[in-house]
Amino acid sequence: MLQVDKLSTFYGNIQALRDVSITVRRGSITTIVGANGAGKTTLLRTISGLIEARHGLVIYEGQDITNKRPNRIVRKGISQVPQGRQVFGGMTVAENLSLGAYVRRYSNRVEVEQDKDMVFELFPVLEEREKQVAGTLSGGEQQMLAVGRALMSRPKLLLLDEPSMGLAPKVIQSIFRTFFKLHEQGLTILLVEQDAKIALETADYGYVMRTGKIALEGMAGELLENDEVKKIYLG
Ligand SMILES: Nc1ncnc2c1ncn2[C@@H]1O[C@H](COP(=O)(O)OP(=O)(O)OP(=O)(O)O)[C@@H](O)[C@H]1O
Ligand SMILES: [Mg+2]
Structure with missing residues (x-):
């Protein structure tokens, strides 16, 4: 690949x-x-x-x-979760996720909402904190958000x-379990x-x-x- x-x-x-x-x-x-x-x-x-x-x-x-x-590389299906998460601390969880979908130029609102739901299913805690600014999340939650944001571009x-x-x-274990789940769903990592x-x-x-x-x-x-x-x- x-x-x-x-x-x-x-x-x-x-x-x-x-x-x-x-x-x-x-x-x-x-x-x-x-x-x-x-x-x-x-x-x-x-x-x-x-x-x-x-x-x-x-x-x-x-x-x-x-x-x-x-952005062209992201559109081809490669998405990166940066070291140190680098979420936008002053923006909400939902806004951070929307930004991850931004590269999909032709994506519509409905699709973006569907993808958000997919991320929330993977990381339920993010749904609970949807309106919270990312800077107030724990380190583990910020890592989940960084992964969720990357998934919003529908990477392969x-x-x-x-x-x-x-x-x-414990947090590491939980996040790595999610990686296995994504891998089972066909994502290459x-x-x-x-x-x-x-x-x-x-x-x-x-x-x-x-x-x-x-x-x-x-x-x-x-x-x-x-x-x-x-x-x-x-x-
Ligand atoms: N912006 C930069 N300007 C100059 N040198 C850099 C820059 N970023 C990294 N380097 C240097 O390039 C080398 C590789 O750095 P890199 O960050 O890729 O390593 P890494 O394996 O990711 O390390 P870590 O495990 O600490 O994240 C190091 O010697 C580092 O000092
Ligand atoms: Mg490094």
Whole structure:
């Protein structure tokens, strides 16, 4: 479904991605794990068109989408949940969700309401808080809202950037259960995580990133048993 081929991204003179190649199969949950500053966010943002790739290709469903405009990439079916949620704190839950549907230029009110209901079914607490401003939600609720907002564009591929960050284990479990549910409904997921354990337990296939490069890849279950991964990332 998604193929990233020898992607290189720079911040000025500093190279953040070095010839990164990954494949995300349709219907999979694929994960990228790696320490602080490895380049995980840079990779997702380059796929989404938010940062320019200097070399390499991003191929989505057979089409070259490298350096296309972010809203075009969203319209093609790739939606990103940013690291740190980044919901609009001064706007209500409902307004945040409506914004997620905004890229669908031709969508009508009825469709947007239907999609909101779909999000509320997935995260009932968001319906209870529909009129509340997002800044007053708990961290877990904000993460749910960020995921809900991304779903409003009806993605086929969801990019998740560290959804577990700063959340209590119970909340993480509940959010990851939702990811499984979405996956069962046919959504393909690319999950970026510093928490290698939860990521590899969730995913089918995994990549380990180190200083802007893919250091290791394999079936998630095998990576969990890999000595190096165990030593460095699983404590
Ligand atoms: N806007 C920026 N300007 C300059 N350098 C940046 C910028 N954003 C990230 N970097 C650098 O690029 C490298 C990769 O950063 P990136 O945020 O992609 O890592 P990450 O794997 O997502 O880390 P984390 O787990 O902390 O989120 C780091 O060395 C970082 O300092
Ligand atoms: Mg990051």
